[in-house]
Every structure is written in C-alpha cells, then in structure tokens.
Amino acid sequence: MDFYSLFEIQEHEKEIVVMLNNWLPVGIIDGHLHCWQNHFGRTLINPSAKIPGATFNSFPWELHLWVMSGLFFRVRWSAVAIGSPGDFSANNNNNYIHKLSTTNHNILPVLLAERWNSSLFIERMLVRKFVALKMYPTRKQKSSLAAKITDVFPNEVLEAVNKNSSAIILHLPRDIFSGVGELMDLADKYRNIKFVIAHMGNIYCYRSDLRFVLREIKKRTNILLDTAMVADSQVVAEALRTLGPGRVIFGSDAPFGYLRGRYIDVGDKKSIFQSQIPFNWVAPNVHCLYKEEKKGFRMMYLNIILSIKDALNILDKQNNHEVKEQLFYLNAKNVFGRR
Numbered sequence: 310m311d312f313y314s315l316f317e318i319q320e321h322e323k324e325i326v327v328m329l330n331n332w333l334p335v336g337i338i339d340g341h342l343h344c345w346q347n348h349f350g351r352t353l354i355n356p357s358a359k360i361p362g363a364t365f366n367s368f369p370w371e372l373h374l375w376v377m378s379g380l381f382f383r384v385r386w387s388a389v390a391i392g393s394p395g396d397f398s399a400n401n402n403n404n405y406i407h408k409l410s411t412t413n414h415n416i417l418p419v420l421l422a423e424r425w426n427s428s429l430f431i432e433r434m435l436v437r438k439f440v441a442l443k444m445y446p447t448r449k450q451k452s453s454l455a456a457k458i459t460d461v462f463p464n465e466v467l468e469a470v471n472k473n474s475s476a477i478i479l480h481l482p483r484d485i486f487s488g489v490g491e492l493m494d495l496a497d498k499y500r501n502i503k504f505v506i507a508h509m510g511n512i513y514c515y516r517s518d519l520r521f522v523l524r525e526i527k528k529r530t531n532i533l534l535d536t537a538m539v540a541d542s543q544v545v546a547e548a549l550r551t552l553g554p555g556r557v558i559f560g561s562d563a564p565f566g567y568l569r570g571r572y573i574d575v576g577d578k579k580s581i582f583q584s585q586i587p588f589n590w591v592a593p594n595v596h597c598l599y600k601e602e603k604k605g606f607r608m609m610y611l612n613i614i615l616s617i618k619d620a621l622n623i624l625d626k627q628n629n630h631e632v633k634e635q636l637f638y639l640n641a642k643n644v645f646g647r648r
Contacts, residue, residue, distance in 0.1 A: 485510025
C-alpha cells in the first residue's frame with residue numbers, strides 16, 4: 310500500500326502538502342513524537358485498542374521518517390522522542406529510545422517514567438541517557454476533580470529533575486484551567502525545570518477565557534506549551550500573542566497525529582475527537598460522522614501545522630522566517646538540546 314492510500318489522503322490534502330512544503334522551514338524538530346518497536350504482532354493497527362495510546366502496535370522511527378518525508382520531502386527531520394503511551398513496558402520503551410538516540414543524532418530521547426521509579430533512578434537516567442522526563446496521569450487521575458500535578462509528578466521526582474536542570478513534558482490530569490494555580494507554584498519552586506505543557510494544556514477548542522490563564526502563565530518564564538494534537542488556530546494565536554513565539558513548541562503527537570480527524574466543541578467547555586478509526590474509545594456515532602463527512606476531514610498532522618500557519622497569519626507573521634524557525638526548531642532545541 311502506498312503512502313497516500315494508507316492514510317486515505319484526499320486530493321485537496323495533496324494541494325495543502327505542496328503549499329506547506331514551500332512554507333515550512335527546512336529543519337524541523339517535532340517536539341512531541343512517540344516511537345516504539347513492535348509489541349503485539351506484525352500489523353500496524355491494533356484492532357483491540359481500548360485507549361487512544363494503544364491505537365498502533367508499533368511505530369519505529371524509520372516509519373515516522375517514511376511518513377514525514379512522504380509529506381514534506383524538503384524537510385530535515387529531528388524529534389523529541391517518547392516511547393509508547395499505551396499499556397506497554399516503559400523499560401522496553403526507554404531502552405529502544407535510548408538506543409535510537411545513540412545512532413541517530415537527530416533524536417532527543419525522553420525518559421518515560423513509571424510511578425515506582427525512584428527519584429535516584431530518574432536522576433541517573435537524566436544525567437546519563439535522557440534529555441527530559443514524561444509521566445502520564447492514570448485513568449483514575451484523569452477522571453478525578455481532585456487530581457493534582459504532583460499526583461502525576463511527585464515532588465521528589467521534580468526535585469531530581471530540578472537538580473539536573475532538565476525539562477518535563479507535562480500531560481495535565483485535566484486541563485490548564487484546573488491546574489494553573491498549582492502549575493504556577495511548581496514553576497516558581499522548581500525554577501531550573503522547563504515545564505512543557507503538552508497539548509496546549511489539553512485545550513483543543515478555543516475558549517474566550519483562555520487569554521486570562523495564559524496571562525498568568527506568562528509570569529513564569531520556565532513554562533512553555535506544545536501544539537500536540539491542537540488544530541485550532543485561535544488557540545495557537547492566543548498563545549503566541551500572549552506568551553510570544555519563544556514559548557510555543559511545535560509538536561504533533563505522531564503517530565496519533567497521522568490519523569484523519571478533528572476536534573469539535575460540544576459545549577460545557579468540552580470537546581470530542583472525531584476519528585478515522587472506530588475503536589471503542591471513539592463513540593460509534595462519532596465515527597459515523599467521520600464516514601458521512603469523510604472528504605471534509607484531514608490528516609491531523611496537516612491540521613496542526615495549518616493551525617500554526619493560520620495563527621501566524623492572524624498575527625501578521627505568516628512569512629516571518631525568524632518566528633517560524635523558533636516554533637519549528639529553535640524552541641525545542643533550546644529546551645531539549647543536550648547540555
């Protein structure tokens with residue numbers, strides 16, 4: 310199967326690909342990318358996935374290069390690489406990511422830590438092998454109104470990261486509105502940590518009160534946002550307008566960003582993801598909407614980049630080469646680059 314068939318790329322998407330090839334900088338660091346070796350067999354798709362993170366059985370770096378080069382042949386790709394977010398072994402993930410980084414200078418390896426890892430272990434790994442740390446909230450934490458950031462990243466872990474002046478990729482248990490007070494306190498307490506807030510703080514659709522929480526974040530210069538799976542140009546524009554282009558990092562959440570889909574606002578400050586694949590984490594009626602409106606959907610990877618381009622257009626910076634270099638390369642290099 311060829312590239313365009315695998316991801317059901319439509320004719321109108323091919324035109325977008327051509328346009329973006331001419332607009333993107335030549336060097337790009339994807340600041341939020343997952344790659345891992347095979348876990349459950351030879352098929353790419355995992356038909357029994359119960360959570361989004363288990364959508365793919367495997368996605369090694371070579372396959373990413375095939376996809377990204379198939380889209381943007383002019384670009385030299387690097388990545389801030391994280392193991393699988395699915396229910397797989399963090400140890401296997403980390404071994405693969407570290408080994409990959411020793412043979413590929415364009416891989417910036419992130420340690421995927423588990424709750425029973427000691428702070429001493431994490432400190433040693435950051436000194437010897439990895440440039441940053443990521444830990445995931447549990448399903449219980451995601452559904453709890455009382456979950457805190459320190460339930461995901463305990464203070465002893467943050468102290469180890471702070472001692473090493475490393476970065477963390479922070480997947481909030483809920484969203485930035487719920488956790489901004491605690492985030493501000495932690496950023497003030499652990500000033501050597503770069504807090505990279507994944508998915509723009511889990512804000513996928515624009516809210517008029519977003520500017521107020523971003524104004525708070527602006528007060529702590531060690532807090533940044535990444536664009537993983539965010540395809541709303543107004544969200545990106547508000548972040549750029551309030552924080553400046555030096556504190557937003559391009560990230561795709563690939564390979565999940567390779568899915569065709571879109572986020573829609575369903576009211577009550579909530580959004581849902583309409584997806585190409587009818588797994589049980591996608592409601593049947595949501596997938597039916599995808600099938601009915603298939604031609605109106607695009608690959609999320611394209612949507613993410615388009616949202617950045619459109620946000621820059623809103624700010625009259627669409628053709629500002631220096632700003633594009635910051636968003637797509639320099640910010641990630643400055644935060645995650647080896648010291």
